[in-house]
Amino acid sequence: MRRPRVWQWLVPCLGLAVAVNLLTGASRLSLAEVYYSLLAGFGVDVAEVLPASKAVIFWHIRVPRILLAGAVGASLGMAGAALQSLLRNPLAEPGLIGVSSGAALFTVVVLVFGVGVGTTLGAFLLPLAAFVGSLIFTLIVFSLARWLGQSSGVFLILAGIGITALAEALIGVAIFFSDDASLRSFTFWRMGGLAGATWLNLAVAVPLMVLPSLGLVRLAPKLDALALGEHEAHLLGLNVGRAKSAVILCTALAVGAAVSVSGLIVFVGLAVPHIVRLLVGAGQRRVLPVAAGVGAVLLLVADAFARTLVAPAELPVGMLTALLGAPMLLWILTHDFRRTRHA
Amino acid sequence: MPETLLEVSHLQYRAGGRLLVDGLSFTVAPGERLAVVGPNGAGKSTLLKLLSGSLQPTSGEVRLGGRPLGAYSAHDLAARRAVLSQSVQLPFPYTVAEVVALGRAAFGERPATVRTVTEAVIAAVGLAPLAHRAYNRLSGGEQQRTHLARVLAQLWPAPGRQTPADRLLLLDEPTASLDLSHQHRSLSLAQSALGEGVGLLAVVHDLNLATAYFDRIIFLKQGQCAACGPIAETVTRATVEHVFEQPVLVRRHPVSGKPLVIPCATSYEALNALPEPEPEPEFAPLP
Numbered sequence: 110m111r112r113p114r115v116w117q118w119l120v121p122c123l124g125l126a127v128a129v130n131l132l133t134g135a136s137r138l139s140l141a142e143v144y145y146s147l148l149a150g151f152g153v154d155v156a157e158v159l160p161a162s163k164a165v166i167f168w169h170i171r172v173p174r175i176l177l178a179g180a181v182g183a184s185l186g187m188a189g190a191a192l193q194s195l196l197r198n199p200l201a202e203p204g205l206i207g208v209s210s211g212a213a214l215f216t217v218v219v220l221v222f223g224v225g226v227g228t229t230l231g232a233f234l235l236p237l238a239a240f241v242g243s244l245i246f247t248l249i250v251f252s253l254a255r256w257l258g259q260s261s262g263v264f265l266i267l268a269g270i271g272i273t274a275l276a277e278a279l280i281g282v283a284i285f286f287s288d289d290a291s292l293r294s295f296t297f298w299r300m301g302g303l304a305g306a307t308w309l310n311l312a313v314a315v316p317l318m319v320l321p322s323l324g325l326v327r328l329a330p331k332l333d334a335l336a337l338g339e340h341e342a343h344l345l346g347l348n349v350g351r352a353k354s355a356v357i358l359c360t361a362l363a364v365g366a367a368v369s370v371s372g373l374i375v376f377v378g379l380a381v382p383h384i385v386r387l388l389v390g391a392g393q394r395r396v397l398p399v400a401a402g403v404g405a406v407l408l409l410v411a412d413a414f415a416r417t418l419v420a421p422a423e424l425p426v427g428m429l430t431a432l433l434g435a436p437m438l439l440w441i442l443t444h445d446f447r448r449t450r451h452a
Numbered sequence: 453m454p455e456t457l458l459e460v461s462h463l464q465y466r467a468g469g470r471l472l473v474d475g476l477s478f479t480v481a482p483g484e485r486l487a488v489v490g491p492n493g494a495g496k497s498t499l500l501k502l503l504s505g506s507l508q509p510t511s512g513e514v515r516l517g518g519r520p521l522g523a524y525s526a527h528d529l530a531a532r533r534a535v536l537s538q539s540v541q542l543p544f545p546y547t548v549a550e551v552v553a554l555g556r557a558a559f560g561e562r563p564a565t566v567r568t569v570t571e572a573v574i575a576a577v578g579l580a581p582l583a584h585r586a587y588n589r590l591s592g593g594e595q596q597r598t599h600l601a602r603v604l605a606q607l608w609p610a611p612g613r614q615t616p617a618d619r620l621l622l623l624d625e626p627t628a629s630l631d632l633s634h635q636h637r638s639l640s641l642a643q644s645a646l647g648e649g650v651g652l653l654a655v656v657h658d659l660n661l662a663t664a665y666f667d668r669i670i671f672l673k674q675g676q677c678a679a680c681g682p683i684a685e686t687v688t689r690a691t692v693e694h695v696f697e698q699p700v701l702v703r704r705h706p707v708s709g710k711p712l713v714i715p716c717a718t719s720y721e722a723l724n725a726l727p728e729p730e731p732e733p734e735f736a737p738l739p
Contacts, residue, residue, distance in 0.1 A: 197543050333550070334557035341540055344504060345606065346530020346558035390586075391544035 115388050115395075119402045123179075126409035130175050133413060135421040136166055143167065169308070176315065177306040178412045178426075179405040181367040182377055184318040186404020188360040189378030190385065190396050191325045194332040195356050196262040202379035203364040205269045206357065210276035211246025212239040212368040213299060217280050220295050221287040235298075236310065236369035240317075243365035246272060251357055262339070301374035301427025303412055310370050317366035321359035322401065328356055329393035336391070374427040376434025377404055383441045407433075456518075457482045457618050457651040458503070463512035465498055465675075472498045474675035475512070480620065485643055485652040487662035487683075490672030491696055496655040497538070499672070500624050503653065504535045517618030530558055533620040534603035538628065545586040548579055548598050555605030561613070569608050576645050577601040578637075592629040600626060600638055604645055619646065623654035627661060639665040659713040663687055663705070671695045687711040699723050 131143050138146070145159040146167035155164075185203065193201045203209065215238040218224050226234065253268040284292060325332075331352040334342040343349045364378070381404045382396065388403075389395040408426070411433060415426040458480040465473040472495045480486050488496050501507040503514055505521045514521050516532060524532070534555070542551065553570045574583050579601055582590065587598055603623075609615040621642060627635040639661060643652055656662040662669055663683050671678040671691055679691045689702045692713055699720050705712040716723055 194544070197541075199543060330557050333546075334554055336544055336546070337540055337542060337554060340506065341537060342557075343506065343526065344530065344535045344537070345554065346527045348526055386545060390550070391546040392550050 115399055116402070119399065119406070122406050123402060123409075126406050126413070127175055127179075129413050130178070130409055130416075131167070131171050134166075134171065134416050135423075136163075138163060138167060138171070170306075173308055173311055174303050174306040174412070175409065176311055177303050177370060178408045180311075180315050180318045181303070181371045181374065182381075182404035182406070182408030183401035184322055184363040184367045184404070185374060185377040185408075186381035186385070186400035187322050187325050187397050188364045189404075190382035190393070190400040191328070191332055191356055191360055192378075193382050194336050194393060195353065196266060197336060197338065198262065198266065199383065200379070201266070202375075203360060204273070204373075204375070204378070205266060206361070207246035207250035207269055207272050207276070208243040208361055208364045209368060209373050210273040210280075211242040211244070211249075212365065213242070213373065214246070214276045214280055214283075215239055215242025216298055217283040217287075217295050220291040220298070221283045232309075233313075236305075236314070239372075240365045240369035243368055244361055246276060247357065247361035247365070251354075297425055298372045299427070300425030301372040301430070302415075302423070302425050303371050304423065305370055314366045314370045318363045321362040321366075324355065324359040325363075326394075326397050328352065328359070329397055332356065332393040333391075372425075372427060374408065374430055376430045376438065377408060380434045380438045380441070381407060383438065387441070455481065457484070457516065457649075458620055458653070459513075459515040459518075460503070461513050461515075463499075463502060463514065464510045465495075465502055465507060466510040467498075471675050473502060473509075476670075476672075476675075476677055477512075478670060478677070478680060480651040480653055482618070482649040482651060484668065485666040486654075487666035487669045488653065488655045488672060489657070489659060489662055489669060489695075490678075494672040494695075495675040496672055497624060498675075500535070500622055500653075500655055504533060504622055505529055506535075516620060517616070527558055530606060532607075532616045532618055533622060534606035536599055536603045536621075536623045536626050538624045540599055542587055545588055547584050548587055548590070548601075549574060549583045551587050551598050552579070552601045552605050555602040555608075556610070559610075559613075561610065565610055565612065569605055569610050573601050573605045573608055573645075577604065577641060593631060593634055596626070596629050597634065597638065600642065604642070607646055607650065609647075617649065619649065620651045620653065621646065623652070625655050625657060627656070627658065635661060636664075659687065659692065660705075663710045663712070664708065683710060687713065693720070701726075 132138055132140070142159060142163050145155040146164045149155045149159060149164045150168055188203045192203060192206065193199055196205070216235060219226070219235055219238045250265065250268045250272045253272065254265040257264040257268060284295070287295070331347060334345050334347050335349070335352060339349050381400050385396050385400045385403055389399050408430070411429045412426050415424040415429050418424055456479045460479070461477050463473055463476040464471065476499065488499060490496055498507065502509050516524070521529065549570055552573055553566050556566045556569055574580055577597060577600065579597060582594060587595060590598065603621065607619045607621060623642060626638055626642065630638055643665060654666070666683060668680070668682050669686050670680045671686070673695045678695045679686050687702065689700060692700050692702065699716045699718060701714040701716060701723065703712045703714065704710070
C-alpha cells in the first residue's frame with residue numbers, strides 16, 4: 110500500500126530532537142557555540158570565540174549521549190517489532206525473552222557481591238556483566254522453550270515468564286544482602302539512564318546494536334511469514350527453526366548491548382511497534398526501519414526531559430519512558446480495540 | 453509429466469494409542485481432483501497434515517512427483533505443494549495484497565517478481581477491490597478468499613523461474629465460511645486458476661460440492677478408507693449411509709447428472725418404503 114511518506118516528517122523530527130538535545134542540558138550551549146564546537150571538531154582553531162570547556166561538553170558529553178540515545182532507542186524499537194511478530198503477540202517486548210532479567214541479575218551480583226571487581230576489566234565490568242547476563246538468560250529461555258515444545262511461540266512466552274520470575278527471586282536474594290550504596294546504584298541502573306555515554310562505550314556497544322538490527326531488516330520477509338504462525342510459515346517453505354533462532358539471536362544481541370550501556374529502558378520496545386503499525390501498516394520491511402527512527406526520536410525526547418526537568422540533577426530516562434509510555438500504550442490499545450470492535 | 457502426482461501407500465498414523473489414519477493407499481494423477489469426505493474425527497485433517505509433510509507417518513509413505521516428501525527441502529516442497537489450512541489467525545493489520553504476497557515469502561525472489569505474481573493472483577481471484585484493505589477488518593469469507601489467493605500465489609508460475617511439473621494443492625475445508633456463490637466460485641477457481649497438471653486434494657464437508665467439482669472421492673471412516681473411486685460410482689446411498697450413519701437419498705442432479713445427496717430427517721424404514729424414483733427427465737446440458 111502506498112502510505113504517506115513517513116520519512117518526510119520522521120527525518121525532520123529526528124533532526125529536531127537531536128538539535129534540542131545538543132542545545133539543552135545542565136549547561137546551555139547557544140547555537141553559535143554548537144557551530145564553533147562543530148568547527149573545532151574538524152580542526153578549525155576557534156579558541157578565541159569558544160571556551161575549551163564548551164567544546165568538551167559538546168564533543169564528550171552531548172554528542173556521545175545523543176548517539177547512544179539514538180542507537181538504544183532504535184534497537185529497542187526494532188527488537189520490539191521483531192519479537193511481537195515472532196511471538197504473534199502485540200504485547201510482547203524484549204524483556205519477555207529474558208534479556209532484561211538476565212542483565213539485571215548479573216548486574217546486581219556485580220554491584221552487591223563485587224564479583225570481578227578489581228580485575229583488569231575495570232570500567233567494562235558492569236556493561237559486560239549485563240551483556241553476558243542478557244545473552245545467557247535468553248539462551249536459557251530459548252532452550253527451555255525448545256524442550257517444552259519445539260514449535261510454538263506460546264512456549265517461548267511461558268519459558269520467559271518462568272525464567273524472569275526465577276531471576277527476580279534471585280535478584281531479591283542479592284538485594285537482601287546488599288548495603289545501601291549498592292542497592293541505590295542498582296535501583297538507578299534499573300530505571301535506565303544514558304549518562305554512561307562515552308566514546309569508548311559507544312565504540313563497543315554501537316556495533317553490537319547496529320549489526321544485529323541490520324540482520325533483523327534482512328529477516329523482514331521471514332518475520333512476515335512467521336506472523337501467520339509457525340505451522341503456516343513452515344508450509345510456505347520457511348526453515349522455521351533457523352529463522353526463529355536468527356531473530357532471537359539478533360534481538361538478544363541488540364537489546365543486550367543496549368541494556369548493558371543504558372540499564373533497563375522500558376516501554377520503548379513495547380510502544381514503538383504499535384505507533385509504527387498505525388503509521389505504515391504491518392509489513393516488516395517498512396515497520397523495522399520506521400521503528401528504528403521512531404524509537405530513536407522517542408528516546409531522544411525522553412532524554413531531553415530527563416536531563417533538563419530537574420537540572421543540574423538528572424532523572425532516570427527509563428522512569429520517564431515508563432511515565433510517557435504507559436498512558437500512550439493504554440491509549441493505543443483502547444483505541445485499537447474500539448476500532449476493531451466497531452469495524 | 454509423471455503418471456502419478458501423489459502416491460500414498462499404506463499410510464498409518466498413531467497418536468495416543470489410537471490409529472488416526474489406518475492403512476490408506478491412493479494416488480492423485482496430474483490435473484486430477486480428489487475429494488476427501490467423512491464424519492468428524494474420521495482422520496481427514498490428520499491425513500492432510502501427513503500429505504503436507506507437517507506430520508511424519510508412523511508407517512507407510514507419501515511420494516510427490518515420485519520422490520518421498522522427506523527428500524524435498526522445505527523450500528522445494530513449498531514450490532510444489534501449497535496448503536490452505538482451516539483457520540489462520542493474523543494478529544497484525546497486514547493488507548490483503550501483503551497476505552497474498554506471503555505465499556512467495558520463502559522463495560527469496562525480487563520484490564518486483566513477487567508483486568507481479570501477487571497482482572496476477574489477486575486479479576484471478578477477484579480480490580482487486582480489496583487489495584489494499586486491512587486483512588483483519590475483512591469478513592470471514594473475504595479472509596478465507598485471501599488465504600486461498602495466498603496458497604495459489606505459492607504455486608503460481610513466476611517470470612524467470614522454472615515452474616515444477618508436479619504441483620499439488622491441498623485444501624482443508626476451503627468453503628467452510630463462504631456463502632453459496634463463493635463456495636462454488638472458490639472451488640471452480642481452485643481447479644482452474646493454476647492451469648493444467650496441478651492436482652487438487654480437498655477435505656470437503658458438503659457432499660454435493662464434492663460431487664460437483666471433483667473427479668474422485670474418498671470416504672474416510674475411523675481412519676480407514678470406506679470407499680474410494682470415481683464420483684458417479686462411489687457416491688451411493690449405501691456408502692453415504694454407512695459412513696455418516698445418516699439416512700439419505702441419492703438422486704441424479706437434474707442439470708449435471710451427477711449424484712445429488714439429500715439428507716433426510718426420517719428413519720431408514722421410511723426411506724426404504726419410498727417408491728423408486730421415476731426415470732429422470734432429460735435435460736439438455738448447459739452450454
